[in-house]
Amino acid sequence: MKLISLYIENFGGLHRYALDFEDGLTVIEESNGFGKTTLAEFIRAMFYGFPRKAKTLDKSRRQKYTPWNGGKFGGNLVFELDGIRYRVERSFGATPKGDSFTLIDLNTNKKSNRFSEDIGLELFSLDGDAFE
Numbered sequence: 001m002k003l004i005s006l007y008i009e010n011f012g013g014l015h016r017y018a019l020d021f022e023d024g025l026t027v028i029e030e031s032n033g034f035g036k037t038t039l040a041e042f043i044r045a046m047f048y049g050f051p052r053k054a055k056t057l058d059k060s061r062r063q064k065y066t067p068w069n070g071g072k073f074g075g076n077l078v079f080e081l082d083g084i085r086y087r088v089e090r091s092f093g094a095t096p097k098g099d100s101f102t103l104i105d106l107n108t109n110k111k112s113n114r115f116s117e118d119i120g121l122e123l124f125s126l127d128g129d130a131f132e
Contacts, residue, residue, distance in 0.1 A: 001123060004078040004085060006046070010067035011075060012038040041065060046077035046088045047120030048128035052096050062092060078106065081123070086112060088119060 003026075008017040014035045019028075028036055041061065050062045067073050074091035085106035092099050103119065105112040115122050120131055 002080045003043075004080055006043065006075065006077045008039075008042055008075040009091075010069065010071040010073055011042045011045070012065040013068050014038050014042070015067070015069060015071070038065065042075065043077065044120075044128060044132060045092075046075070046090055047123070048131065049090060049099060049101065049117065050092060050096070051128065062094075066092075066094075074100075086114075 003021045005018065005020045007019075008014045010016075012035060017035075017039075019026075019039070028039065030036055042065075045061070045065070065073075072091055073093070074089070076087050076089045078085060078087045080086075087104040087106055089102040089104065090100065101117040101119075103112045103115055104110070105114070121127060124131060
C-alpha cells in the first residue's frame with residue numbers, strides 16, 4: 001500500500017490543508033504548533049474513524065479534534081493498493097451517528113465495497129490502538 005495524498009477540510013487546527021506524499025519518504029518539517037500530531041491523527045482517523053466511546057473525557061479524540069473554526073469536520077485520503085487508487089472520505093459529527101464513510105475506486109470513479117468502514121483493520125490487521 002502507498003499513500004498518495006490527503007486533504008483536510010477541517011480537523012483540529014488544520015483547515016483546507018493538502019499534502020501530496022513523495023515516492024520513498026515524505027518528511028514534514030514544520031515548527032512546533034503547526035499541527036504535525038494533528039496531521040498524524042487525521043491519517044489514523046481516515047483509516048479507523050473515532051472510537052465509539054472514549055474511556056475518559058480527555059481521551060476523546062472526537063472532542064479534541066473538532067475543528068477550532070467550525071465547518072465540515074473531516075476530509076479524504078488517497079492511497080494505492082494492488083494498482084488501484086482509492087479515496088477514503090470521512091466526515092465526523094458531534095456523535096458517532098453523524099459520521100460518514102465513503103470509499104471511491106479512483107480507476108472507475110465509483111463507490112467501492114472492497115473495504116468497509118473498518119478499512120484500517122482490514123488493510124493492516126491492526127486495531128486503531130496498535131496502528132497508533
